[in-house]
Amino acid sequence: MSARVPPDARPRLARGVRLHQDRARGRTVLLAPERVISPNPSAVEILRRCDGTLTFAAIVEDLARVHRAEPGRIAADASALLRDLADRRMVEL
């Protein structure tokens, strides 16, 4: 299991990485150098908030409120997603 992202981290999509509305296929994709990733809807919700201004704690709190979910669970899922994308140079923590 990956380490938690620190609460005061301000995750952002790396330059050259962006979410895109893929109208032809009815989905949101993450576009990066030589990569097209199709994140699930919860991952899209997390990535939409990774704008470099919100802290990880604020992102988790917001998602927990919107989805009436347990913050610990959301923090674990979001950490796993963001650590994975950071290892692929798509997210900066």
Added chain:
Amino acid sequence: MTHPPPLGMLAEVTHRCPLACPYCSNPVQLDRRSDELDTAAWLGVFEQAAALGVLQLHLSGGEPAARPDIVELTRGAAAAGLYTNLITSGIGLSAARLEALAGAGLDHVQLSWQDTDSANADEIAGFAGAYARKQETARAVIALGLPLTINVVVHRLNIGRVAEMAAAAHRAGARRIEIAHAQYYGWGLVNRAALLPTLDQVEAAHAAVARVRQELQPAILVDYVAPDHFSRWPKPCMNGWGRQSLNVTPRGKVLPCHAAETIPGLVFWNVREHPLREIWEASPAFTAFRGEAWMKEPCRSCPRKEIDFGGCRCQAFAWTGDAADADPACQHSPHHAALRAAVAAPRTDGLRYRRFSGAPAGPGG
């Protein structure tokens, strides 16, 4: 009948290039400047591509910066919603021009390196001073904050420096390096006896890549394309014919892959005459090898046909005379032994550089 739309489009906006690399993926018969689509025609193609479902556009050539309108083309592609990737030699790209491209919405730069040994790099590129200018371009890309990938084509003349190239790309600030073995079509086929590494060299390169990945990832991502000539299985060429990508030539012909014109009898439609969607869905060249109906044995009953799609149609034709045969890189191909014999044959020195007005040659010589 409609087909799932393509994800990526390679736009070869020109065949003009200051370099003369002897493994160039362009055809041996190059399109001339007077043949090229104009600005408005390319912009129309980009809009059609985005509407069709293309997500990523690879602006390539030749050298795409040889087009005076490359900034305008990039701006139009970005405005259409396409992810724009510039595949460049780095020659002819000043810092000011790169800044204009970044301002136009360019997402990513792929810069080719021929070697980390500067003299050898210039020798392979057939262009004195290319290496130094590429380093300048890399610095300018990094200074702009654009993500940079270094592309290296690997062959007998540089294969010993795979690890050094990854380390140098990391020092230059690249986020990613793509180390791909040369492919033997077109110019690469003409120069195969000079470019093909030995099995020992290939095994050493595999080990070097594994080592460098351990050391450098994720500081730099190392993508590696192994050579099919040393494998028992064919590559999943283009991830299937007419399945995910298309390629538009300088004159506007639409191909399922960059080498498809080497297969005689295929009819390619042109964006000057047909909408892109119609070409993707119904043009003879795209329907010829789409799906599995065209397959013969040993592919037809092979459980791997959904993994590698029978390999490469162009390579099948080059070796067997029938593009519907199994790729000879596959151990089940009756022609696999001939490919192995070519791999075992003595190497030669001397390169034939990529120039306008070449003549094609068969795989036998």
